[in-house]
Structures are given as C-alpha cells and as structure tokens.
Amino acid sequence: MNANEMAVRARIASRQMMALDAHTKEKALNNIAAALLENEPAILAANQTDLERSARDGLAAPLLKRLKFDLAKIQDVVAGINSLIELTEPVGQTLLMTELEPGLDLYRVSSPIGVIGVIFESRPDALVQISTLCLKSSNAVLLKGGSEALETNRILAEIIHGAGVAAGMPDGWLNLLETRADVNTLLEMDQDVDLLIPRGSNEFVRYIMDHTRIPVLGHADGVCHLYLADDAEQQMAIELAVDSKTQYVAVCNAVETILVDRACADSLLLPLAQALSARGVEIFGCEETCRRLGCQPVTDWHTEYLDYKVSLKIVDHLDAAIEHINRFGSGHTESIVTADSQKARQFMLMVDSGNVFWNASTRFSDGFRYGFGAEVGISTSKIHARGPVGVEGLLTYKYKLFGHGQKVSEFAAGEKIFTHRHMDRPAPF
Amino acid sequence: MNANEMAVRARIASRQMMALDAHTKEKALNNIAAALLENEPAILAANQTDLERSARDGLAAPLLKRLKFDLAKIQDVVAGINSLIELTEPVGQTLLMTELEPGLDLYRVSSPIGVIGVIFESRPDALVQISTLCLKSSNAVLLKGGSEALETNRILAEIIHGAGVAAGMPDGWLNLLETRADVNTLLEMDQDVDLLIPRGSNEFVRYIMDHTRIPVLGHADGVCHLYLADDAEQQMAIELAVDSKTQYVAVCNAVETILVDRACADSLLLPLAQALSARGVEIFGCEETCRRLGCQPVTDWHTEYLDYKVSLKIVDHLDAAIEHINRFGSGHTESIVTADSQKARQFMLMVDSGNVFWNASTRFSDGFRYGFGAEVGISTSKIHARGPVGVEGLLTYKYKLFGHGQKVSEFAAGEKIFTHRHMDRPAPF
Numbered sequence: 001m002n003a004n005e006m007a008v009r010a011r012i013a014s015r016q017m018m019a020l021d022a023h024t025k026e027k028a029l030n031n032i033a034a035a036l037l038e039n040e041p042a043i044l045a046a047n048q049t050d051l052e053r054s055a056r057d058g059l060a061a062p063l064l065k066r067l068k069f070d071l072a073k074i075q076d077v078v079a080g081i082n083s084l085i086e087l088t089e090p091v092g093q094t095l096l097m098t099e100l101e102p103g104l105d106l107y108r109v110s111s112p113i114g115v116i117g118v119i120f121e122s123r124p125d126a127l128v129q130i131s132t133l134c135l136k137s138s139n140a141v142l143l144k145g146g147s148e149a150l151e152t153n154r155i156l157a158e159i160i161h162g163a164g165v166a167a168g169m170p171d172g173w174l175n176l177l178e179t180r181a182d183v184n185t186l187l188e189m190d191q192d193v194d195l196l197i198p199r200g201s202n203e204f205v206r207y208i209m210d211h212t213r214i215p216v217l218g219h220a221d222g223v224c225h226l227y228l229a230d231d232a233e234q235q236m237a238i239e240l241a242v243d244s245k246t247q248y249v250a251v252c253n254a255v256e257t258i259l260v261d262r263a264c265a266d267s268l269l270l271p272l273a274q275a276l277s278a279r280g281v282e283i284f285g286c287e288e289t290c291r292r293l294g295c296q297p298v299t300d301w302h303t304e305y306l307d308y309k310v311s312l313k314i315v316d317h318l319d320a321a322i323e324h325i326n327r328f329g330s331g332h333t334e335s336i337v338t339a340d341s342q343k344a345r346q347f348m349l350m351v352d353s354g355n356v357f358w359n360a361s362t363r364f365s366d367g368f369r370y371g372f373g374a375e376v377g378i379s380t381s382k383i384h385a386r387g388p389v390g391v392e393g394l395l396t397y398k399y400k401l402f403g404h405g406q407k408v409s410e411f412a413a414g415e416k417i418f419t420h421r422h423m424d425r426p427a428p429f
Numbered sequence: 430m431n432a433n434e435m436a437v438r439a440r441i442a443s444r445q446m447m448a449l450d451a452h453t454k455e456k457a458l459n460n461i462a463a464a465l466l467e468n469e470p471a472i473l474a475a476n477q478t479d480l481e482r483s484a485r486d487g488l489a490a491p492l493l494k495r496l497k498f499d500l501a502k503i504q505d506v507v508a509g510i511n512s513l514i515e516l517t518e519p520v521g522q523t524l525l526m527t528e529l530e531p532g533l534d535l536y537r538v539s540s541p542i543g544v545i546g547v548i549f550e551s552r553p554d555a556l557v558q559i560s561t562l563c564l565k566s567s568n569a570v571l572l573k574g575g576s577e578a579l580e581t582n583r584i585l586a587e588i589i590h591g592a593g594v595a596a597g598m599p600d601g602w603l604n605l606l607e608t609r610a611d612v613n614t615l616l617e618m619d620q621d622v623d624l625l626i627p628r629g630s631n632e633f634v635r636y637i638m639d640h641t642r643i644p645v646l647g648h649a650d651g652v653c654h655l656y657l658a659d660d661a662e663q664q665m666a667i668e669l670a671v672d673s674k675t676q677y678v679a680v681c682n683a684v685e686t687i688l689v690d691r692a693c694a695d696s697l698l699l700p701l702a703q704a705l706s707a708r709g710v711e712i713f714g715c716e717e718t719c720r721r722l723g724c725q726p727v728t729d730w731h732t733e734y735l736d737y738k739v740s741l742k743i744v745d746h747l748d749a750a751i752e753h754i755n756r757f758g759s760g761h762t763e764s765i766v767t768a769d770s771q772k773a774r775q776f777m778l779m780v781d782s783g784n785v786f787w788n789a790s791t792r793f794s795d796g797f798r799y800g801f802g803a804e805v806g807i808s809t810s811k812i813h814a815r816g817p818v819g820v821e822g823l824l825t826y827k828y829k830l831f832g833h834g835q836k837v838s839e840f841a842a843g844e845k846i847f848t849h850r851h852m853d854r855p856a857p858f
Contacts, residue, residue: 015755019778098800104789106799113811114781194811209642215812236834243836326444337834345858348829349448352543360533360832369840370535370828371527371849382542382623382825383644384813396811399799400777403789405665405766407672411798420800429774 003185006142007192009172014114014140016170022089028135028167033081035163036074043069046151054148069124069152077128080374084136087373090391091138094426101419105402107427110395112138114194117186119144121200124152131160131174133374137394142186142193144177187212197377217393219380221304222252222332224362227321229338230263236359237268237337238275243361246279250306252378253333253365257301257311259321265314276310286313301328318343322350329353331380333365354380354387400427432614435571436621438601443543443569445599451518457564457596462510464592465503472498475580483577498553498581506557509803513565516802519820520567523855530848534831536856539824541567543623546615548573550629553581560589560603562803566823571615571622573606616641626806646822648809650733651681651761653791656750656776658767659692665788666697666766667704672790675708679735681807682762682794686730686740688750694743698722705739715742730757747772751779758782760809762794783809783816829856
C-alpha cells in the first residue's frame with residue numbers, strides 16, 4: 001500500500017471514528033498496553049536489529065541512546081497509556097449551549113479533527129505516545145518515523161494497530177509510512193490529511209511548513225529568554241539562570257539569551273558569569289558584556305544553541321528587554337526575575353510568547369509539568385493551539401442545532417424572535 | 430506609506446495594544462460611534478463619489494446596492510458598535526488555572542493574536558465591523574477593501590482611526606491598503622501579520638490560501654446539504670427545503686444539494702419539486718431524478734450555485750447520504766429531516782461539517798443567529814475556529830506562570846513534587 005492509499009484508508013477510518021464511544025476506546029487502550037507487554041521479546045529483538053544496523057552506520061551515541069527501546073521504555077509507555085485511560089473523555093463535550101428560541105437548541109461540541117499526520121525522529125516511544133493520543137481523541141493517524149528505527153516502528157505499529165482493531169477500532173486507524181518519498185506524498189494530501197505535526201530539527205519543521213497546504217502544528221525553534229530586572233534578587237537570578245540553561249541543554253525550553261538590566265549589571269554580571277562557567281557554559285556577549293567579561297561576541301541573537309552556550313546582553317530597562325525578546329525570540333518561553341509586580345505585569349502582558357513566567361525557570365514550559373498528562377508538542381503558533389499542547393490540540397468542535405422544523409423566514413418576517421439564552425446543558429448527543 | 434511600512438506600523442501598534450485596558454477600548458468605541466454620526470455628510474458625499482464612478486464604470490445593480498452607505502447603514506453599524514461595547518471584555522480572561530505546587534501557579538489567559546489582515550469586498554459596512562471587532566479584541570488591523578468603495582473606505586478609516594487614537598489607541602492600530610499590489614505585499618508579510626481573513630469569492634479565497642504562509646481564516650465555499658430521511662414528515666421536509674434554498678440564495682449557508690431517501694422518494698419527490706419550482710428554483714438531478722422529473726442532469730455535485738438552482742439526488746439510505754456529504758460537501762452546514770433521534774445522532778456525529786442540524790433550516794448557520802453578537806466570518810477549516818466565528822476567532826491565549834524562584838532541578842531530583850491542582854481562580858494580571 002502506498003502513502004496515497006494509506007491516506008485514503010485513514011480518511012475512511014476517521015469517518016467511522018467520529019462515532020466511537022468511550023468504552024471502545026478504553027478497551028482498545030487496555031488491549032494495546034497488554035499487547036506491548038506481551039510482545040516484549042519481539043519488540044526488543046526488532047530494536048536490537050535497528051541498534052546494530054545504526055551502530056554499523058555510525059549513528060552518534062546520543063542518537064543510539066534515543067533509539068534504544070528496552071523493557072523500562074515499554075513500561076514507561078504503558079504507564080502513559082494508563083494515564084490516558086484515566087483522562088476524561090475529550091470528544092463529545094459540550095463547550096457552549098444557547099437556546100435560539102424555545103425548541104431550537106444550539107450546542108458547540110468537541111469533535112475529532114479527522115486525520116493527523118505525524119513525522120517524528122528516532123525515538124520509538126513517540127510512535128506509541130502519538131498513536132494512543134490520536135486514539136483517545138478519535139483521530140486516525142499517519143505516522144512516519146526515522147529510518148534508523150524502521151524495524152522497531154514496524155513491529156510497534158503492527159501491535160498497536162492490531163490490538164486496537166481487536167477492540168473495535170476500524171481497520172486503518174493507524175498507518176505507518178516508511179520512506180522519504182512517502183513524506184512528500186503526505187504533504188500533498190490536503191484533501192485527506194487535516195493536520196500535520198512535525199517533530200524534528202528547525203530546518204525540518206520549516207521545510208514542512210513551506211511545502212504543504214495542510215495546517216502545521218509545531219514550533220520551528222525555541223529561542224527562550226531570561227530577563228534579570230534592575231531589582232532582581234541576586235541568588236534567585238543566578239539559580240534560575242543556571243537551571244534554565246543547564247538543567248537540560250538540548251531542549252527547546254532551555255534558555256538561550258539572558259538579558260541583564262544595566263542597573264544591576266555591576267553587581268550581577270560577574271557572579272552570574274562565574275556560576276554559568278562553573279557549569280561548563282560558554283558565554284557570548286553584547287559589546288559591553290564582552291568588554292566587561294572578555295568573552296566572545298554574539299554573532300546572531302536568533303541563535304538556538306541547544307548546548308552549553310548562552311548569549312548575554314545588557315539592556316537599558318524593561319521596555320528594551322521586551323523589545324529585544326519580541327524582535328529576536330521565537331514566541332516560545334520567556335521569564336522575568338523581579339520582586340516588582342508592576343514590572344512582572346508589564347513583561348507578561350507585552351511579551352508576545354506562548355509562555356511568560358515570573359520568577360520561575362523556563363524549563364517548566366512542558367505539557368507534563370503543566371499537568372496536561374500527555375503532550376503532542378509545543379506550539380509557537382498563535383493559531384489553533386499555543387504553548388504545550390495536550391489532547392485538546394487534536395480536537396476541533398462542531399455546532400449541533402436541534403430544531404422542530406424552524407425556518408429562517410419566520411424570524412426574518414418578525415413572526416419569531418431569537419432569545420439567545422445561554423444555558424448549562426449538555427448536548428443530547 | 431507603502432504596505433510594508435504599514436504592516437510594520439501595525440506590528441508596533443499591536444505590541445502596545447497587548448496592554449490595553451477595557452476602559453480605553455470602551456472609550457474608543459464610543460468615540461468611533463459618535464464620530465461616524467457626526468461625520469455623516471462627509472461620509473455620504475464620499476460614498477456618492479464612489480457610487481457615481483461605479484455606475485459610470487458599469488457596476489451591476491446588486492453591487493451598487495451593496496456599495497451604498499447611507500444614514501440607515503451608519504445607524505446599523507453604530508448599533509453594532511454599541512452591542513460590541515456591551516460584550517464582556519474578551520482579553521485577559523482566565524481559561525484554565527493549575528497550581529503546579531503551592532506558590533507556583535499556572536494560568537491560561539486569553540490574549541490578542543496581534544496583527545490581523547482583512548481583505549473584503551464592496552460593502553463599506555464591513556470596514557466598520559471588522560475594525561471595531563479588532564479593537565474590541567486588542568488586535569491591530571490591516572484592511573483592504575474593494576476599489577469601487579475607495580473614497581468611502583478612505584473617509585471611514587480616517588474617522589475610525591482618528592477617533593480611536595483620541596481615546597488612547599496607538600497610532601497605526603488601523604491601516605488601509607488600497608491597491609492590488611498591496612495585497613500581494615501583504616501575503617508575504619508573515620513576520621508582521623498573524624492571521625488573514627479574506628472575504629470574497631471562492632476563487633479569491635482559494636488564491637489567498639495558495640499564496641501565503643500566513644494562516645488563513647475563512648471558507649472557500651458553502652456546498653450545503655439537506656437530507657430528507659425515509660421517515661421525513663412531508664410538510665416539514667418541503668418547508669425546510671424551500672427555506673434553506675430560497676430564503677436568500679446568494680449566501681454560503683443556502684442549500685445547494687437536497688438528498689432524498691429512496692424510501693420516501695415516491696411520495697416526496699414530486700411535491701418537493703413542485704414547491705421549489707413554484708419559487709422559481711431550477712432543478713438539476715441525478716439520473717433517477719431526471720427520469721422521474723424530466724429535469725436537467727447535475728454536472729458536478731461540488732457546485733455552489735448561489736442562485737435559484739438546486740441539485741437533487743435519490744440516496745439509498747442514511748449512510749449513503751453521509752458518504753455523499755463527506756465526499757462532495759465543503760464542511761459548512763448540513764441538515765437532516767427525520768423524526769428518529771437515532772438517525773439524527775448518526776448524521777450529526779458522522780457528517781464532518783462545522784454545522785450539523787436536525788429539523789432546521791441551513792440558513793440558521795450564522796453568527797448573528799447563533800447569538801455571537803458579531804461575526805468575523807464562517808470557517809470551514811477545522812483548525813483554530815470552525816463554523817460562524819465571533820470575537821473568539823481573533824483571540825489566542827498565553828500561559829502565565831507565577832513563581833517564587835522555583836527550579837526544574839528541584840523537581841527532577843525529587844525534592845519537590847507537582848500537585849497539579851485545578852482551581853477556579855482568575856490570573857492576578
């Protein structure tokens with residue numbers, strides 16, 4: 001079956017999934033969890049094949065580590081599936097109810113989007129997470145994983161699809177694409193794919209966005225900022241800088257640029273630089289920072305290092321910090337350190353990012369830490385979903401109107417009038 | 430000022446609008462309403478110039494009617510502004526609150542999107558409606574109207590911008606583009622424009638969607654369906670067909686295809702056709718309908734007539750009706766006539782459209798009839814906003830995290846644990 005046929009099959013499955021009940025989905029998720037545990041030896045064998053081939057091909061050690069899928073990883077994804085089962089049924093929730101006139105009731109009801117296309121990297125856990133999230137939200141899914149993980153992805157997709165179908169999911173609710181050519185086909189299937197979620201490097205996400213008419217959910221980069229205001233308490237400022245930069249450097253919510261207010265630069269700049277250097281962070285600075293610290297100059301304030309490197313800039317005041325962030329940031333996550341609530345208010349209102357923090361590490365910007373249970377990804381778009389995206393990002397809504405033969409001509413002629421009474425009543429179905 | 434400079438000006442204004450308070454916006458809307466009434470003679474004179482030039486240029490009578498902007502129209506738009514003033518402040522609403530741990534509080538807060546670009550047709554009322562909706566939602570706006578309405582749009586934009594600025598809105602919160610070249614420039618300004626709303630013909634909206642990386646809100650077409658189920662009560666079926674088709678034919682929520690269940694075709698087809706013909710509706714049919722009624726065959730089931738024309742098809746059962754709609758419809762509005770709640774349930778679940786109705790005219794699919802107060806447009810997209818879109822379609826949200834110096838390393842080390850308690854508490858700011 002080629003990518004085109006798979007997309008059509010997913011569309012057909014998605015139609016049937018519109019009417020899935022919560023019980024069938026729960027049964028399917030339980031089946032999938034059980035099947036993953038039962039098939040542990042086969043999964044590990046397939047993963048071993050991938051690991052050996054990738055090692056021969058010279059895949060770098062950190063990527064080999066991400067590729068590895070062992071019993072602990074299986075137990076992790078099964079724990080994830082169990083928490084998905086606990087999550088309130090997301091489809092069919094009444095979001096708004098308005099009586100247009102007595103006997104003419106309008107409901108806004110949450111609904112699946114339809115067919116989701118997900119393109120992800122080497123981690124095979126992503127396949128399990130994404131496919132079960134799509135199941136929970138009644139969406140059919142087309143998945144394309146990294147070629148290093150070919151055998152692991154193949155067996156995982158087979159197990160998950162089969163366990164779902166055994167519980168009553170339609171055939172074709174999950175589809176695995178395997179080649180790069182498949183991805184290019186996918187980008188052209190705007191009739192059969194409703195939303196694309198690319199997870200990978202900036203260049204890759206940007207490429208996807210530039211080559212499709214399908215809406216794309218995701219972020220291209222995370223150039224996050226920490227602003228240390230004139231009154232920033234020194235110890236908190238340094239600790240949050242160290243945590244935001246070094247707690248885990250290879251992630252989108254790690255800080256890339258620290259803005260130091262000129263009013264506290266004399267006292268703060270040197271101890272801040274020392275604390276960062278002590279953690280192995282290389283500092284790049286603005287002209288003045290370079291003069292004061294003798295560091296390398298920043299070449300581009302847009303840079304996302306994803307490494308033990310940070311840009312440091314001295315700014316004249318709060319407004320200059322906000323302006324720098326709105327100009328060079330990527331709309332991901334920015335934090336201010338201050339004791340002054342007026343400064344925090346100004347910063348959080350005027351910084352145009354999905355996540356704006358006061359006296360907290362940028363590293364908190366994450367679906368699991370936010371308590372969303374599962375995360376589709378982090379969106380830096382302002383349309384549809386913004387910030388860490390849970391199952392809600394896989395939902396849309398539809399308006400359901402329940403009438404008794406009402407015509408618009410009756411209202412146009414003034415025989416009837418709209419009441420527009422908002423009520424707290426769930427849709428009959 | 431060229432389109433590029435205007436977009437940059439709008440971006441700068443939008444940054445300042447992020448911190449606008451409700452009082453300033455109310456004052457601005459009041460100022461605008463008063464200024465429109467005060468400047469009636471100048472507005473009417475400008476409109477007269479447009480009308481005379483357009484009549485000389487041979488603009489069709491219905492379009493001349495849409496172009497006319499008289500005292501009654503001014504009073505209408507002022508009434509619209511007054512109802513916008515009454516609307517609850519949409520920005521800064523807390524949508525979700527979660528305590529991550531005591532003293533680390535996460536809020537999801539509604540926020541303006543930023544810069545909205547709107548391209549609309551000849552009706553100058555649209556300029557007033559859209560610019561005041563953008564003001565209410567704290568968005569800066571770039572407007573491009575039809576060239577027929579050049580003088581009217583110019584004076585309206587000047588009055589509205591000036592009255593807003595006098596109340597404290599930033600300079601450049603509203604910008605009027607005037608040429609086709611400006612539109613092409615606009616489509617390329619994805620750094621400074623966050624959302625495009627094109628209002629016009631299908632071809633035009635499709636062109637916009639195909640030529641920009643900026644997200645587009647809108648619908649390309651409205652191929653709406655009415656399905657008369659096997660048990661449809663004859664009088665209701667005919668009355669809803671007549672209302673859905675003829676109450677106003679030139680609009681997107683008018684019905685274009687009526688699906689008649691085979692089980693009731695013998696009794697229903699002829700009286701239905703007669704009722705439609707009596708209102709001047711020309712009927713196009715499927716093969717069997719043509720044989721029974723002697724009408725013209727349908728050439729394309731995707732057709733949006735926007736005229737006194739309708740497609741008629743006999744379908745074998747409910748599933749066939751759903752399949753036809755999902756294949757040929759545009760995801761706009763579909764209605765079923767039946768007394769059977771199980772059939773209605775199936776139809777409303779499985780038809781993948783923004784608006785699904787039971788025993789009601791498709792013409793109800795409209796923001797004003799839904800009680801949304803004001804309408805940005807009707808979206809057939811499933812991403813961001815679907816169905817009639819009110820002020821909410823012009824909003825996004827941001828996450829605000831209020832901490833006391835918390836670091837992720839404390840949680841990673843197990844010194845602290847997440848509580849993730851959901852609470853009903855509004856954000857401090």
